[in-house]
Amino acid sequence: MVLEKRLDYVFNGYQVPKGSRSARGKSVARRKAEDNGMLAFELLATVAGKLLSGEGNDTLTNIEVGNSRRVIEEKPLKTEHCEWGRCDEGAFVSNVGSPRRSPKYARKNYISTSSGEVSCAPFKNSCVGKAKIRGNVGGFCNHSGSMLGNRNEGHSHSYSGSHDGKSGDLMEEDVKPSPALGSSDSSVEVPPYPVFTPKRSSFPNYLGRDDDENSSGCTQPGKVNAKKAYRPQRIGDRRIRRLLASKHWKAPPLTSTDGELSNTGMKPVYRWKKMCSARQRTGHQTCAPFKKRKLVGTCSTSTSEGGISSEYVSGPPEKFIKGEASDSIASVHGVHGASSSFAGQKSSTNSGDFRVKLNIKSFRVPELFIEIPENATVGSLKRMVMEAVTTILGGGLRVGVLLQGKNIRDDNKTLLQAGISHNDKIDSLGFTLEPNTTHAPPPLESSEQPALLLPCNASEPLSRLSASPVPDPVEVPAVSPDPPLAITGNFIESDHDSAPSPLEVSLDKTSPNSLALVPVPEMNVEALAVVPFHQKSRRSELVQRRIRRPFSVSEVKALVQAVEKLGTGRWRDVKLRAFDNAKHRTYVDLKDKWKTLVHTAKISPQQRRGEPVPQDLLDRVLSAHAYWSQQQSRLQIKLQSEACLLL
DNA sequence: CTTAGGG
DNA sequence: CCCTAAG
Numbered sequence: 001m002v003l004e005k006r007l008d009y010v011f012n013g014y015q016v017p018k019g020s021r022s023a024r025g026k027s028v029a030r031r032k033a034e035d036n037g038m039l040a041f042e043l044l045a046t047v048a049g050k051l052l053s054g055e056g057n058d059t060l061t062n063i064e065v066g067n068s069r070r071v072i073e074e075k076p077l078k079t080e081h082c083e084w085g086r087c088d089e090g091a092f093v094s095n096v097g098s099p100r101r102s103p104k105y106a107r108k109n110y111i112s113t114s115s116g117e118v119s120c121a122p123f124k125n126s127c128v129g130k131a132k133i134r135g136n137v138g139g140f141c142n143h144s145g146s147m148l149g150n151r152n153e154g155h156s157h158s159y160s161g162s163h164d165g166k167s168g169d170l171m172e173e174d175v176k177p178s179p180a181l182g183s184s185d186s187s188v189e190v191p192p193y194p195v196f197t198p199k200r201s202s203f204p205n206y207l208g209r210d211d212d213e214n215s216s217g218c219t220q221p222g223k224v225n226a227k228k229a230y231r232p233q234r235i236g237d238r239r240i241r242r243l244l245a246s247k248h249w250k251a252p253p254l255t256s257t258d259g260e261l262s263n264t265g266m267k268p269v270y271r272w273k274k275m276c277s278a279r280q281r282t283g284h285q286t287c288a289p290f291k292k293r294k295l296v297g298t299c300s301t302s303t304s305e306g307g308i309s310s311e312y313v314s315g316p317p318e319k320f321i322k323g324e325a326s327d328s329i330a331s332v333h334g335v336h337g338a339s340s341s342f343a344g345q346k347s348s349t350n351s352g353d354f355r356v357k358l359n360i361k362s363f364r365v366p367e368l369f370i371e372i373p374e375n376a377t378v379g380s381l382k383r384m385v386m387e388a389v390t391t392i393l394g395g396g397l398r399v400g401v402l403l404q405g406k407n408i409r410d411d412n413k414t415l416l417q418a419g420i421s422h423n424d425k426i427d428s429l430g431f432t433l434e435p436n437t438t439h440a441p442p443p444l445e446s447s448e449q450p451a452l453l454l455p456c457n458a459s460e461p462l463s464r465l466s467a468s469p470v471p472d473p474v475e476v477p478a479v480s481p482d483p484p485l486a487i488t489g490n491f492i493e494s495d496h497d498s499a500p501s502p503l504e505v506s507l508d509k510t511s512p513n514s515l516a517l518v519p520v521p522e523m524n525v526e527a528l529a530v531v532p533f534h535q536k537s538r539r540s541e542l543v544q545r546r547i548r549r550p551f552s553v554s555e556v557k558a559l560v561q562a563v564e565k566l567g568t569g570r571w572r573d574v575k576l577r578a579f580d581n582a583k584h585r586t587y588v589d590l591k592d593k594w595k596t597l598v599h600t601a602k603i604s605p606q607q608r609r610g611e612p613v614p615q616d617l618l619d620r621v622l623s624a625h626a627y628w629s630q631q632q633s634r635l636q637i638k639l640q641s642e643a644c645l646l647l
Numbered sequence: 648c649t650t651a652g653g654g
Numbered sequence: 655c656c657c658t659a660a661g
Contacts, residue, residue, distance in 0.1 A: 545655070545656075546656085547655095548655070569650070569651085570650095571649075571650070571651095572649060572650090587649075587650085588649085588651095588655085589655075591651075591652095592655070595651095595652085
């Protein structure tokens with residue numbers, strides 16, 4: 001099947017390496033929701049995420065022009081200029097070879113980028129199938145290309161069946177399949193989506209916090225910003241993180257290393273989440289869990305089935321499936337196996353037996369415009385591409401199913417009913433993955449993806465895929481009381497323990513530079529002490545809990561002062577008034593602090609912990625609390641009486 | 648997004 | 655601090 005998209009970049013050959021990964025321990029679920037497996041599109045997204053994440057890096061690591069693959073080192077882009085110049089044919093970015101090999105490059109890229117050498121301007125993509133990378137300096141030309149990555153050294157046969165990538169129409173998009181890609185089999189197209197590539201943003205603050213730091217004291221009453229509401233970006237980040245955590249879908253957003261990314265990615269995600277929850281409430285199975293295990297068990301057939309010519313959309317990259325460690329690989333295979341059944345299935349009339357193996361062979365990203373100086377390094381270019389793609393996909397993906405170019409919208413149709421039962425047709429089966437940017441995800445009751453996978457009947461929840469593709473060797477703040485998300489934790493563990501992730505390895509090698517990758521969040525000294533640094537925050541910290549930052553006396557004082565004036569219940573105002581500069585203090589934090597202050601004031605000094613708060617402040621807390629509580633009750637009474645009068 | 652509360 | 659329900 002071909003996944004058609006309107007992207008420029010085509011990531012081809014996205015296959016799950018057979019048994020390439022060792023199982024990882026299952027992570028402990030931290031949130032209930034997490035246990036429910038992933039959504040269909042999550043699955044796809046995962047694939048995308050994989051591309052973008054650690055392995056994705058690999059993918060992006062090598063840039064191919066035309067068919068010849070070249071591994072570009074970190075040399076100035078200029079050197080490659082000519083090449084690019086003629087690349088009309090297409091640049092291919094691929095991850096060639098085993099995933100574990102390329103990490104170095106990836107790392108390198110990051111480093112270079114982080115150094116700020118490259119500045120990228122926002123780029124946008126057009127819907128047409130060609131992707132372009134433009135050097136604003138004129139260094140680059142546009143190319144349409146595909147990224148070929150075949151990480152599936154072991155599965156090459158799968159590719160056999162590819163067809164022209166022509167895919168049919170892509171729904172509303174005008175995208176036309178770009179024939180250019182040789183194997184457009186399953187190219188995932190992402191609709192054009194404006195992406196902003198942050199300049200050197202690069203690494204998001206740890207925990208998404210922007211840190212203000214010094215300002216912590218922040219008692220700047222005078223400085224009431226008229227600035228609109230206080231919207232801590234952080235919140236957004238947090239949200240994302242949380243979502244990710246709960247959904248296991250860490251990849252994309254997180255992937256982005258840029259804090260900024262959150263802006264773009266966040267919203268969609270948020271909405272998505274909302275939707276999801278809404279549905280759940282409604283009882284929809286929207287989030288139908290795939291159960292990885294089940295997949296494995298049921299689906300896994302031998303991949304060896306040869307004959308399958310069609311492409312498949314593969315399940316989540318093994319990398320992502322970390323949850324059930326031991327199974328992860330297996331599950332992946334299972335998917336493959338499923339496909340194989342598919343092939344053989346023709347004969348089997350049993351709809352029940354029907355199995356489809358899916359692999360995403362190519363992933364095309366819409367046109368991207370990247371502004372980059374000529375003297376930037378190739379590595380930085382790669383990184384930019386990565387960021388761009390990440391941004392595009394960060395909000396999640398919507399899945400569409402195309403059969404012979406026709407979009408199958410009825411999610412309730414069985415595959416057979418939809419005509420996806422024969423080989424001949426399977427060839428024309430395609431998927432569309434669209435960035436789930438602004439709109440809510442389409443009803444995914446049974447999104448196609450799931451449908452395809454369903455044959456496997458998963459009964460167990462899909463193990464949480466660890467979205468976090470890149471196992472960053474994250475240094476977990478010593479302070480962090482609880483392990484980051486189970487997934488994360490797990491991830492980390494495994495990384496440390498046994499199988500070092502590629503990234504990690506590379507990191508080691510690049511140790512000298514590694515620091516560059518680890519932006520130290522700006523924070524006050526105490527905070528630093530706690531969190532030495534965090535390595536390239538990528539997703540691993542996904543769910544990292546914010547570090548604890550005890551309120552200083554001055555902060556308490558400021559808080560008390562503000563509350564005395566504004567009262568309780570107006571935390572946003574309090575924040576604005578007294579903590580506008582303390583980015584790490586959200587109004588919720590202030591509210592919580594007040595709560596604890598009140599409690600502290602009520603208990604005996606012996607029971608208090610932490611930095612002692614001057615008694616006079618505590619007294620003020622109590623009085624203010626009493627005062628405002630009274631006010632509140634009065635107000636209520638007043639309202640009530642008014643209501644009564646009206647009645 | 649804000650509040651309010653429970654965890 | 656986190657998480658959520660509500661508004």
